[in-house]
Amino acid sequence: xxxxxxxxxxxxxxxxxxxxxxxxxxxxxxxxxxxxxxxxxxxxxxxxxxxxxxxxxxxxxxxxxxxxxxxxxxxxxxxxxxxxxxxxxxxxxxxxxxxxxxxxxxxxxxxxxxxxxxxxxxxxxxxxxxxxxxxxxxxxxxxxxxxxxxxxxxxxxxxxxxxxxxxxxxxxxxxxxxxxxxxxxxxxxxxxxxxxxxxxxxxxxxxxxxxxxxxxxxxxxxxxxxxxxxxxxxxxxxxxxxxxxxxxxxxxxxxx
Amino acid sequence: xxxxxxxxxxxxxxxxxxxxxxxxxxxxxxxxxxxxxxxxxxxxxxxxxxxxxxxxxxxxxxxxxxxxxxxxxxxxxxxxxxxxxxxxxxxxxxxxxxxxxxxxxxxxxxxxxxxxxxxxxxxxxxxxxxxxxxxxxxxxxxxxxxxxxxxxxxxxxxxxxxxxxxxxxxxxxxxxxxxxxxxxxxxxxxxxxxxxxxxxxxxxxxxxxxxxxxxxxxxxxxxxxxxxxxxxxxxxxxxxxxxxxxxxxxxxxxxxxxxxxxxxxxxxxxxxxxxxx
Numbered sequence: 001x002x003x004x005x006x007x008x009x010x011x012x013x014x015x016x017x018x019x020x021x022x023x024x025x026x027x028x029x030x031x032x033x034x035x036x037x038x039x040x041x042x043x044x045x046x047x048x049x050x051x052x053x054x055x056x057x058x059x060x061x062x063x064x065x066x067x068x069x070x071x072x073x074x075x076x077x078x079x080x081x082x083x084x085x086x087x088x089x090x091x092x093x094x095x096x097x098x099x100x101x102x103x104x105x106x107x108x109x110x111x112x113x114x115x116x117x118x119x120x121x122x123x124x125x126x127x128x129x130x131x132x133x134x135x136x137x138x139x140x141x142x143x144x145x146x147x148x149x150x151x152x153x154x155x156x157x158x159x160x161x162x163x164x165x166x167x168x169x170x171x172x173x174x175x176x177x178x179x180x181x182x183x184x185x186x187x188x189x190x191x192x193x194x195x196x197x198x199x200x201x202x203x204x205x206x207x208x209x210x211x212x213x214x215x216x217x218x219x220x221x222x223x224x225x226x227x228x229x230x231x232x233x234x235x236x237x238x239x240x241x242x243x244x245x246x247x248x249x250x251x252x253x254x255x256x
Numbered sequence: 257x258x259x260x261x262x263x264x265x266x267x268x269x270x271x272x273x274x275x276x277x278x279x280x281x282x283x284x285x286x287x288x289x290x291x292x293x294x295x296x297x298x299x300x301x302x303x304x305x306x307x308x309x310x311x312x313x314x315x316x317x318x319x320x321x322x323x324x325x326x327x328x329x330x331x332x333x334x335x336x337x338x339x340x341x342x343x344x345x346x347x348x349x350x351x352x353x354x355x356x357x358x359x360x361x362x363x364x365x366x367x368x369x370x371x372x373x374x375x376x377x378x379x380x381x382x383x384x385x386x387x388x389x390x391x392x393x394x395x396x397x398x399x400x401x402x403x404x405x406x407x408x409x410x411x412x413x414x415x416x417x418x419x420x421x422x423x424x425x426x427x428x429x430x431x432x433x434x435x436x437x438x439x440x441x442x443x444x445x446x447x448x449x450x451x452x453x454x455x456x457x458x459x460x461x462x463x464x465x466x467x468x469x470x471x472x473x474x475x476x477x478x479x480x481x482x483x484x485x486x487x488x489x490x491x492x493x494x495x496x497x498x499x500x501x502x503x504x505x506x507x508x509x510x511x512x513x514x515x516x517x518x519x520x521x522x523x524x525x526x527x528x529x530x531x532x533x
Contacts, residue, residue, distance in 0.1 A: 105506075
């Protein structure tokens with residue numbers, strides 16, 4: 001019973017994903033089912049669509065920059081929270097994690113209002129800043145969890161052997177933290193790459209991301225072209241973490 | 257440390273304060289914002305039934321999503337917990353996989369499944385159960401489908417983490433004392449897993465209440481939720497003061513719920529469970 005129920009839940013969760021990938025190969029122009037054979041027609045059309053290629057570039061650049069920035073800030077904050085004691089620490093920690101709980105719509109409005117107050121136009125920088133705010137809590141959670149598991153004694157040993165604070169961080173803490181840093185960077189890349197709601201507030205016609213592009217294409221109706229684009233996105237976002245996991249395992253084998 | 261803090265302060269705390277300040281401002285007929293301190297924007301919200309109805313609908317849909325997620329999520333979580341299979345890790349990874357797939361793609365794909373020429377209609381037509389396609393899209397049911405698909409993994413993982421934390425010898429003890437499997441579940445496992453269930457409920461509620469996409473893509477005109485209203489006011493009509501006021505109302509609703517939860521159950525559990533993932 002329980003097993004069947006679980007399988008049904010999986011079917012429910014995966015049906016939409018599988019259907020997108022299957023329909024991406026549907027050659028016909030209108031309607032959804034039935035499939036009329038298998039073709040790469042829509043993928044070819046996608047590759048020729050400059051607006052979509054541009055959106056892809058935007059998404060990739062934005063996602064990478066977000067990952068770098070938010071991981072860097074996240075590491076510093078996590079170090080402070082786990083290694084040092086200071087007044088108001090718990091409140092601050094909750095504050096840093098609060099973007100998880102604040103609806104994206106509200107975050108979107110808030111940053112836009114701030115920009116309006118500063119009399120700046122919407123720009124790529126706004127998008128980047130916004131995505132860092134969105135992803136920072138997740139990086140923080142991941143890095144903190146790992147940092148708790150690293151014994152303070154290692155760092156103390158390094159220090160007692162004459163390493164200064166920076167050397168200690170570089171030689172001891174950083175290598176031990178590396179898996180969490182990679183996971184955090186990967187996570188923030190995916191969140192940024194997939195984000196839609198807040199991005200709809202922040203994006204301009206010049207710096208549309210792929211999800212925003214899909215959103216505007218959906219205005220008309222669902223089409224095989226959207227399904228093809230969806231299939232490409234699915235493969236990309238699933239392949240990236242799998243590849244990263246594979247590479248990190250390979251590297252750690254070489255080391256030992 | 258300080259860069260992270262100042263970043264969050266500058267980009268989160270100040271902007272949210274701006275929303276509160278703006279919500280008291282006036283909007284001139286020409287569309288300019290006039291600094292003021294008046295409650296007109298809030299009065300406008302509660303003036304007639306139109307806007308409060310959307311607020312109530314948002315709360316109702318959030319509760320429906322929470323309840324459905326508990327019922328759909330507990331059993332798979334329990335299945336993982338009891339499973340001795342070597343593939344357990346793979347199953348767990350699979351339930352997290354949708355997190356990696358774009359939200360908008362998963363949402364729009366329900367049109368592929370439930371649209372007029374979608375999977376379900378195509379299947380029913382083929383086996384001859386119906387003569388013409390049934391229209392199933394653009395109502396509250398499809399909005400709920402989209403929401404559950406998005407939020408179910410959060411619920412399953414939260415419940416699973418708390419189930420994993422249960423000392424298995426407690427169960428053995430219960431069985432030794434003569435409990436049936438069902439009794440042991442009811443008296444030991446279920447109560448001990450409740451912290452995970454409640455953490456999942458809070459997370460799902462908060463995420464649902466602020467949701468924009470599923471009602472937008474899978475809902476009809478009568479399924480708007482509060483986030484859709486905010487988006488329309490801000491991006492559509494550029495009515496910043498009113499849009500801010502609605503945002504403040506949404507934030508206050510969430511704040512009351514999170515505060516109450518924290519008061520009685522403690523919020524840290526949620527962040528711990530997220531870390532468990």
